[in-house]
Amino acid sequence: MNNSEVARLLRDIAAIYTIKDSQKYFFQILAYQRAAETIENSSSEIKDLYNEGKLKDLPGVGPTILSYLEEMVKTGKVTHFEQIRKEVPEAFFPLLLISGIGPKTAFKLVSVLHINNKDQAINELEKRAICGDIAKLEGFGLKKEQQILQAIREYRHGKMKSIRMLLPFADSIAEKIISHLKKCKEVLYIEALGSLRRRIPTIGDVDIAVASKNPKSVIAWFTKYPYKERIIEAGSSSSSLLTSGGKQVDLMVQSPWCFGALLQHFTGSKAHNIHLRTYAQSMGLSLSERGIKTKQNVKNKYLTTRNYNKELGLFEFEKEEDFYNCLGMQWIPPEIREDSGEIELAIQHKLPKLIELSDIKGDLHTHSSFNIEPSHDLGINSVIEMQKKAESLKYEYLGFAEHNPSSNNHNQYQYSRLINARNDLIEQCNNSIKSVQLIKLLEVDIKPDGRLSIDDDCANLLDGMIVSVHSSFSLPKSAMTKRIIGGLSHRKARILGHPTGRLINQRASFEADWNEIFHFCKNNNKAIEINASPSRLDPPEYLTREALEIGVKIVINTDSHAVDQMDLMKYGVMMARRGWVKKEDVVNTLSFNDLIKWLRDK
């Protein structure tokens, strides 16, 4: 059972309690919803957390829910859940998936309309809506009936494309919306928020915040966005639309005086905000997207008559930094606002200084078009073109790491001839552009038995090797662990490329004992690559953090197969920041001379 299935099960339980007695079970309902939320957003699978004994560390998971989760991992079901599910009709659950239908509405519909078949529930509901049966029900009306029909259509459509967007795709939607909004002269500041600002590898919907003295006209302008399917809602301070591609965009507008509070609120994550507000409450403060209300007589240099809004009865914050400072905390970088220890450290003013794009001095994993007759894909740009791009990025050095020559039609003599020819080309280019030093690397396959695809003589022609898994992804965990450590054991193997092999929305990470691998890396001075390719963003951030705790060095690479892809370094850096990486953890922030020393393991 994967995380989203577990989350759905917990939400189903919350829904049942809502039906049973939403007053009596109010806090249980909140608890189940909160646990569902954290599990849905966890970057590691429940099964893995269970195996590592870390389930109890999830915020919102206490003794009771923990025991249910353990039962679920061990047996695949939870007896208590199965019993309680019997208290409502089976057809109740599928209706919860329709946007705009919550527990109360779903229960009313299945009961009054006598919808019994779970598999046909949505079809049945649609039929009854078309007949006009829903508008007649008490508490419903014509609009509600139309809304349900619309939502069912979008649910069916969305099921095909409910896959979350890759980050660059969401970035491009945000850019289009932002450039549309910037044409409105009432827009003072504008920024993308939510998971986009936290730089999560996949994005569900796009959140945009605007500061304006005239929210109504901004929202009116927003609803005129040309590439929309329809407007979902439009109020006085927020609005939502569906783009023609079927993606939801939410807009929030506030006055410039409380833009800081708005940024904070809609950046999330939800778990971060709940923790922050609970903490604020203990100080007698109440937080919202509009500002901070004081419950008792709280004194604080950020609570002044100057930023007090008498009309609303709250203190306003133009800058997000002041909002955090008011709580006695450091400003927290959006990438780590996941309630995984950042609030505690911000209170102690001990947050790490995270790496930035400008710290990067070179890219060590790029593929040129030099025909090395590789086992996998060749790059499309020449060494010199890549080198010029590196120069424009102000890099000190650039590593070429083409795939090794394919093993089925080359012998080791042919390998060395090809590698020498590639090296000669690199030497020539090195002499022509002096500002960017080129490094002779190779991306070498780790075979299933842990051996590398080239021999020692060939390896000696290189400054170092990136070793990667490109085949047999489903080896048993212990065999995969042995394989990777085997590949890294070579003296010239310096970096583990795209460590878990995941392809977002396409292929899951393979299984390996990362604790063991990271300890091997630490003890033998090997680095873990953070691969910046948007469909990889590998490893996931929780593994990066684990590697750092053990003391493993990191390399951030683009794995570029073309010059344009060299711009994707920013995604690797964002991924590193989500894993709490600092400049000093990263090998390719070193100067050229220090990097060469590291490559030679000295």
Added chain:
DNA sequence: GCCGTTTTCGGCCCGACTGTTTTCAGTCG
């Protein structure tokens, strides 16, 4: 059901929008 910078008991994040209501309930983020 969860949780701890007052607490292992007694609290629990906060507000916007819509539809069907004539003062509020349900849903969502």
